[in-house]
Amino acid sequence: MPSWPIPTVSAAERVAQAHRKAVGEPAAVADAPATYPVIGEHVDHYGGAAVMGLSSLRAAVAYSPRADDRVTVTTHRPGAQPVTDEISDEEIRRRGAQQQPGVDDHGRPTVAPVPVGGAAARLGGLVWTLIHRQLLSRDTGGLDVTVVNDIPRGVGLGADAAVDAAVALALQAGDAEIDQAPVRTRLAETCAQSNEMFSAFPPLRARHTATLRGLGETVSVIDYADGSVTQAPHPVDAAHRAFVVGLPEDRQPDHSPGVDTVRRHRRFVDDACKAFGAESLRSLPDAPGRVLDWLRAVHKVRGVDGTPSVAEAAGWLNFDEAETRRALSTARALRSRRGEDIGRLLAESQRQLHPLLGVDACDELAALCLTRGAVAARATAAGLASGVWALVPEKAAGNFAADLAEDGLLVVELHRGERAGVITPAEA
Secondary structure: OOOOOOOOOOHHHHHHHHHHHHOOOOOEEEEEEEEEEEEOOOOOOOOOEEEEEEEEEEEEEEEEEOOOOEEEEEEEOOOOOOEEEEEEHHHHHHHHHHOOOOEOOOOOEOOOOOOOOOHHHHHHHHHHHHHHOOOOOOOOOOEEEEEEEOOOOOOOOOHHHHHHHHHHHHHOOOOOOOOOHHHHHHHHHHHHHHHHHHOOOOOOHHHHHHHHHOOOOEEEEEEOOOOEEEEEEOOOOOOEEEEEEEOOHHHOOOOHHHHHHHHHHHHHHHHHHHHHOOOOHHHOOOHHHHHHHHHHHHHHHHOOOOOOOHHHHHHHHHHHHHHHHHHHHHHHHHHOOOHHHHHHHHHHHHHHHHHHHOOOOOHHHHHHHHHOOOOEEEEOOOOOOOEEEEEEEHHHHHHHHHHHHHOOOEEEEOOEOOOOEEEOHHHO
16 A cells, blocks of 8 residues: 555645535635654543644644534545535534433432544534533534545544644634634643543544644643643654554454543543542542552442453553653653653553553554564554554665555654644635
8 A cells, every 4th residue: 555645735725625616715714733642642631641743744624604503514535535424503412411410310420421423423512512611602503614634544643633623723713812822722622522522532632732732843742730731852853754554444443442441441530530539640649559449449339330340440540650651751851862762661651551551552563663664663542543653764764664555554654744723715
């Protein structure tokens, strides 16, 4: 399979043209980059840290208001026919109500159903969430949304997160402070919250933060202990190139088991935070021991239904603590240009993703990349995608990409990208 194509005409220009042809002049146009986790993407609920990079591949959106209450989304992807999806405002409200916290007849918290649906449900839910967070007027009606997405799906490059960020920005295009950190922070939080309620895939919060607040020449270090976003030197330099290697979409396995594990892991961490009245488990002294004692008490009083085993929970907590330390150490290694430490930390993270987090981490694919010349390889979103990102010496990069493409794998070179932005329709 050839390497993923690099478009010669920007996604923003193509989405404006497609929207004008199908709907008319767009009210706003925005685009956003692909993202890839260097390390730490699964520890946000714990209060951990993540290191995220931006790619030059982008998704772009254009929208116009509708006279009715429906959200219609038409998506254009490379080599495929456009796909249209739609949903009514009434259905969005019904799904939003299902996701609200409640209690059963015994006074125990209920678990909301797993969200279902495609692009219209996800983006309609985003509009609903923006309204409820007072970022959009309650008079906002239906929308026609056109999407051009050059980001491959299912390999951990955040194709959906890029669309979320672009839509959020487009709907806020008139805000004079749209490029200021407080506004973008709130939009990133809103995108992640909306995804929890309306997306069939659990969100990696760091993607939305990096997409909206990152910088192209560096990688973002997102510390959920205090919500800070700082920058570290990019791992890709004159001596190295980076690639994402994954399975083509028609060969990707069912990710449902990984999605279920990731959701259960997050729900457990959130429940433990509520039980201890802590903002995050990272802020709780001696968290692993105290949380496991609490879980044993829960099992004794309420039984084991709906809760992880003590062994599974211990694995999650051990991973969360160790991955947080590794992410912060990786940021320090990047800042001090200690390349050997970066490779060691990523390798250690890769080894622990499957046994401790309990999700498919594309171990064989990562090992293949190392065999073919990569100095580091790590899953892009363990359990949620079929890809790894690899750091390859410049002198080996050509053969690395050609050999893996010849093996039938999808190979995407990670050129540096720029954060999401609003584009004047006349310029698109």
